[in-house]
Every structure is written in C-alpha cells, then in structure tokens.
Amino acid sequence: MKLFRMIGRSIRDAFKSVIRNFSLSLASISCITITLIIVAIAIMASLNVKNFTTEIEKDMTIVVFLDSSTTEEEAKEVEEKIKNLDNVSEYTYQTKKEVKEMMQEESEVFKEVLDNFDDESSPLKDTFQVKVEEVLFIKSTAKQIENMDHVSVVRYGEGMVDKMVSAFTSIEKVTYGVVIALVLVTLFLIINTIKLTISARKKEIGIMRLVGASNFTIKTPFIIEGMILGMFGSIIPIIITTYGYMAFYNHFDGYLYSELIKLVSPEPFIYQVSLIVLGVGILVGMIGSSGAVRKYLKV
Amino acid sequence: MDLIRIKNVEKKYKNGVTAIYDLNLAIEKGSFVFVIGGSGSGKSTLIKMLYREEKPTKGQVIVGGLDVAKLKDRKVYKLRRKLGIVFQDYRLLPKLTVFENVAFALECLGEKKNEIRQKVLKALEDVGLKNKVHSYPDQLSGGEQQRVAIARAIVNDPKLLLCDEPTGNLDPERSMEIMQVLEDINKNRGTTIIMATHDKEIVNKMKKQVITLKDGHLVNVKKKGKYEDEAI
Structure with a gap:
C-alpha cells in the first residue's frame, strides 16, 4: 500500500x-x-x-552443366555427390530433353530453332539446379561441384552475388x-x-x-x-x-x-x-x- | 536514560581545520540543552554530526541507540526520521502553503492522507498557527515562518529536536515567542531539544542545561546555566 x-x-x-x-x-x-x-x-x-x-538469397541458384557425352549412370554419380555436399539445401535435375521442352515452352523462337536438333546433336546439356543453405559459402560449394568428373561448366552469377x-x-x-x-x-x-x-x-x-x-x-x-x-x-x-x-x-x-x-x-x-x-x-x-x-x- | 552519547569524538574537516577535539558528552532523554559558543567554537559542527550531515573523524556518536558514525549514506534517512531539525533560515518551500509545507515531511514518508491531515493540524496548533493554514510563507512574518519550520520538524513526533540558531534572524520579542513554543514542545511532547545559539539573553532567561564550547573544546556543562562571557 x-x-x-x-x-x-x-x-x-x-x-x-x-x-x-x-x-x-x-x-x-x-x-x-x-x-x-x-x-x-x-x-x-x-x-x-x-x-x-x-x-x-533464397533465389540464388548454382547451375551445373554436365559434359555432352555424360551417360545416365554417370549423371547419377554426380547427383549422388551433389546430394552429399554440406551446403546444399535442394537440387533439381533436368535432362537435355527436359531442358529443350522447357525452353520451347518459353518462347516461339527457341521452339523453331530447337526443333532442328534431335537428342544426339542437341547443343543443350543435362543440368542440375542447386540451391544452397548459406549464400556466403556459395563460392566454395560451386568450386567443389566444378571439380567433379563429367561437370563442364558451373555458373552462379559470381560477381553479382x-x-x-x-x-x-x-x-x-x-x-x-x-x-x-x-x-x-x-x-x-x-x-x-x-x-x-x-x-x-x-x-x-x-x-x-x-x-x-x-x-x-x-x-x-x-x-x-x-x-x-x-x-x-x-x-x-x-x-x-x-x-x-x-x-x-x-x-x-x-x-x-x-x-x-x-x-x-x-x-x-x-x-x-x-x-x-x-x-x-x-x-x-x-x-x-x-x-x-x-x-x-x-x- | 541517555538519548545521546558522544565518546571521544574528533572532527577534522578536509581543509585541515579541526572543529572538535576529543568531545565526551551524554544528553538525557527529555532534556532541554543549549549549546553555546562563539563563531568557530564547533557548535554547528556538533549539531551537524547529530543529524549525520557530517561524520566524526574519530569516536562514537550514538543517537537513540544508533551509531551515527557508522551509518551508511544510504541509511541516513532512518536516523532523520527519528529527529526534527530547525534552521536559522527556516528552509520552507515558497510555492507551498503552510499546511503543504508541513505535510510535505509526511508525504515523503508515504503516510496516508487523512493521517497526514490530522498530524499536520495538531503540529500547527502546537506552534499557534492554526489560523494561517492556507497562507504562503512570504505572507508570514519571520517568527511565523520559523514556527512553520518547527511544526514541520515535530509533525512526525520525533524524540529529538535539533535547532541550529533558530532565533538568529529574529528580534528579541519574536525570539522569546519561539522559545515559548520550544519549551511547550519539550514539556508537552517530552521531546529532547538541543539548541545551538549565541543569544545571551535567551540562555539567561530560560535557565536550562548549558553546554559551552570554545575552539572545539568542551569548556563546561552546567545545569540551569548562564551565558558566561569569560568562558567564550
């Protein structure tokens, strides 16, 4: 009181x-x-x-292109390796064919051009789209993937990021x-x-x-x-x-x-x-x- | 029984001045004591040590069982609640009425409103100012202002009332009125009063216990004493 x-x-x-x-x-x-x-x-x-x-940061993606000659089994091996990397949160795999279809859907021009190629002669490559957990380490993750067999090119918008x-x-x-x-x-x-x-x-x-x-x-x-x-x-x-x-x-x-x-x-x-x-x-x-x-x- | 006991007290200020040398004193409960002496005799220092404005450099000052010298700064309020203090310059708050000035002391202690009212009116009655309750300090004479200050000092019914030259600013007639008020408080409430003064006339008229200080030394303690010039 x-x-x-x-x-x-x-x-x-x-x-x-x-x-x-x-x-x-x-x-x-x-x-x-x-x-x-x-x-x-x-x-x-x-x-x-x-x-x-x-x-x-959520939208940051590493795009991995495989060699044109990569077989399905070899692609599986690469997938396994990517899966086991620490910083990878999720990934999607697209074969040449899927990439082709996706691009054709996106634009008329691509549709015309890509129709001229079959699977064998396609300039497109099998790709992985990899998302990372921590953007700060995106560079080292990309390096690790680049060093794998059958991987030809890795892109993640380096300078910009x-x-x-x-x-x-x-x-x-x-x-x-x-x-x-x-x-x-x-x-x-x-x-x-x-x-x-x-x-x-x-x-x-x-x-x-x-x-x-x-x-x-x-x-x-x-x-x-x-x-x-x-x-x-x-x-x-x-x-x-x-x-x-x-x-x-x-x-x-x-x-x-x-x-x-x-x-x-x-x-x-x-x-x-x-x-x-x-x-x-x-x-x-x-x-x-x-x-x-x-x-x-x-x- | 002794209300105040002072043992081997020495007070040395930071500037090197020693105000009090080896003082021993006991003051009985219910007594009325004058502390007299010239300027620099140490009478103000003695009063200040009693309400713990100053700490003794050596010795013990015991007020009502409380060792004032050992009291921590944070706990000083516990001592202050047991005593009332009156100064030469009244120290009233100019923006508050007489009633509010006296009530202020109790409000600081968190008392209930109706209790405050009762106690304040009783205190103002004791000092004879019941008809000036709603006046402001600047509407009162010096003597009346000092009586308000006394009312504030006694409103909490303290065991000890310290007065430091309370009549210093007043003419002889008003001074005697104040002394009458203090005497009544001493008699009716049983409050112990210690008053520092250098007013010869008052001391001689009142015929109370007198403690004489000179240059920081206790000269003598006399019952029903007089102001002796040769002692000062």
Whole structure:
C-alpha cells in the first residue's frame, strides 16, 4: 500500500515537473522525437533490407552443366555427390530433353530453332539446379561441384552475388552505427534536462533529505520524469512510422523499383516497429535520468 | 536514560581545520540543552554530526541507540526520521502553503492522507498557527515562518529536536515567542531539544542545561546555566 502511494506521488511529481519546466521539457521531447524518427526510419530500412536480402538469397541458384557425352549412370554419380555436399539445401535435375521442352515452352523462337536438333546433336546439356543453405559459402560449394568428373561448366552469377552480399553487410553496419550514435546523443540530452530539473528542485531535495525521505523516494520522480519525456517523445515518431510506412508501401505497391526488392507488408510490421520505438524512447529516458540522478543527486 | 552519547569524538574537516577535539558528552532523554559558543567554537559542527550531515573523524556518536558514525549514506534517512531539525533560515518551500509545507515531511514518508491531515493540524496548533493554514510563507512574518519550520520538524513526533540558531534572524520579542513554543514542545511532547545559539539573553532567561564550547573544546556543562562571557 505504502509503496503504491509513494509511486503514485512520484508519478504526480514527475508530471508536475514536466509541466512546470515546460520549455525545457519541450526541448528535450523534441530532441527525442527527432532522434526516434531517425531511429524508426533506420529500423524500418534495415529490416526491409534484411527482408529482401533473405528473399534474394533464397533465389540464388548454382547451375551445373554436365559434359555432352555424360551417360545416365554417370549423371547419377554426380547427383549422388551433389546430394552429399554440406551446403546444399535442394537440387533439381533436368535432362537435355527436359531442358529443350522447357525452353520451347518459353518462347516461339527457341521452339523453331530447337526443333532442328534431335537428342544426339542437341547443343543443350543435362543440368542440375542447386540451391544452397548459406549464400556466403556459395563460392566454395560451386568450386567443389566444378571439380567433379563429367561437370563442364558451373555458373552462379559470381560477381553479382559477391557484390550484393558485401553491399548489404556494409549498409547494415552503417545503419547500426547511425542508430547507436543517435541513441547516445539522446541520452546526453536527457541527462542534461534532468540535471536542470534537479538543480531547479535542489531546495526541495535538501528538505526531503532532512525530513528522512529514502533515496528511493527522492530518485523515483526524476526517473519517472525521464520515462515520461521518452514516452511523449515517441508519440510523433510512432504516428509517422504507422502512417508514413503505410503510405510508402501503398505508393509502391509493395515493391521498390523492381520485383526483386519486395517490401515487408505493413501489418503487423508497423505495430512491431512502433512498440520498439516506444520501448527505445522509454528506456532511453529511464537510462538518461538514472544517469543524471546518479551524477547530480548525491544520495 | 541517555538519548545521546558522544565518546571521544574528533572532527577534522578536509581543509585541515579541526572543529572538535576529543568531545565526551551524554544528553538525557527529555532534556532541554543549549549549546553555546562563539563563531568557530564547533557548535554547528556538533549539531551537524547529530543529524549525520557530517561524520566524526574519530569516536562514537550514538543517537537513540544508533551509531551515527557508522551509518551508511544510504541509511541516513532512518536516523532523520527519528529527529526534527530547525534552521536559522527556516528552509520552507515558497510555492507551498503552510499546511503543504508541513505535510510535505509526511508525504515523503508515504503516510496516508487523512493521517497526514490530522498530524499536520495538531503540529500547527502546537506552534499557534492554526489560523494561517492556507497562507504562503512570504505572507508570514519571520517568527511565523520559523514556527512553520518547527511544526514541520515535530509533525512526525520525533524524540529529538535539533535547532541550529533558530532565533538568529529574529528580534528579541519574536525570539522569546519561539522559545515559548520550544519549551511547550519539550514539556508537552517530552521531546529532547538541543539548541545551538549565541543569544545571551535567551540562555539567561530560560535557565536550562548549558553546554559551552570554545575552539572545539568542551569548556563546561552546567545545569540551569548562564551565558558566561569569560568562558567564550
């Protein structure tokens, strides 16, 4: 009971203090708002990047062409070997004939041209289409397959894959860096705001100490004040996150520039991001004010 | 029974000044004690050590069975709840009314609202300010403000009331009013009162126990003492 009364009093005091030092509170709320907007954008961007890289990674395929002279039994041997490789998640096998039929279905031109060849003279080759579990190791897997007997050519879009993987990892690192830097700036701002509230209430704190208020009682209002600042600061970013992303998604019909880059669908994505933003706001407010309390309130 | 026991206490400040040398003292429960001495005699330091604003460098300060010297910073509030403190400069919150100022002390301790109301009104009645409940400190005279501070100090019914020059800012007439209030508290509530002062007239009129300090040394302890100039 007593604890609830004390916490109730702390919350009341914290709100009072936010209102009493309105201009100061507004300044730090705006700073938190700006930071959280950028944090929200960074979170959404990095989650989207993550989403479509995994999508693309799923589609990465190694195409294996066998020698034209390969017999059916030899092809079986190769199949067995591919099956036993660590990084292979699934594969399909197509004979020359199947490849021919597939290509003929795809286009009129191929149909005409390929009709001129029978099985013996066909320029096409038996192929395996291999999917890997981990794109990072696609290169070594391709090498292993290339070294097998009866394999003539292995293709996996070499240059493109390497570049894409390294580009995405560096984009991810940069976003993390920006988010961390912004959170640190916000922390600094909150520490300063709370520091000013503390100095504005120095007399009150002195009297509280004289009449026997415990450290918990003295500290709690300031920590709650930091949390309130964080909470208020996250309102606008949440609105922007929710409506902004929805508008963005609808404007591009869920794809950015090409079918390749697919956006994360807004629900429940925006709610998760809003929750994260609110959580970050409150947590940063709390950590900032505890830091200020520890530093400037020698209790 | 002794409420306060001071054994071999020495206080040396960080700047090298020694405020108190080897002090031994016992103060009985329910007594009214003046601590007198000139500036730099150590009387303020003695009061500060009693409410653990300062820690003794050596020795023991025992207040109500609690060894103040060994008390950790985090636990100081446990001591403060047992005593009331009154200062020369009143230390009231200007934005709160008389009632709120006194209630503030109890709110910090998380007491119930109706209990706070009862205790606050009782304390204000004891200091004779029941008709000024809704005034703000700047609407009161110095003497009245000091009485509000006394009400705040006694509202939790402490065993010990420490006063550091409570009449320092008041004219002789108001000072005597304050002394009357303190005397009543001492008699009616049985609160032990320790008051540091250099007001000769008050000490002579009240005829209470007097502890005289000079340059950090205890000069003498007298029952029904007088302010002796030659001692200072």
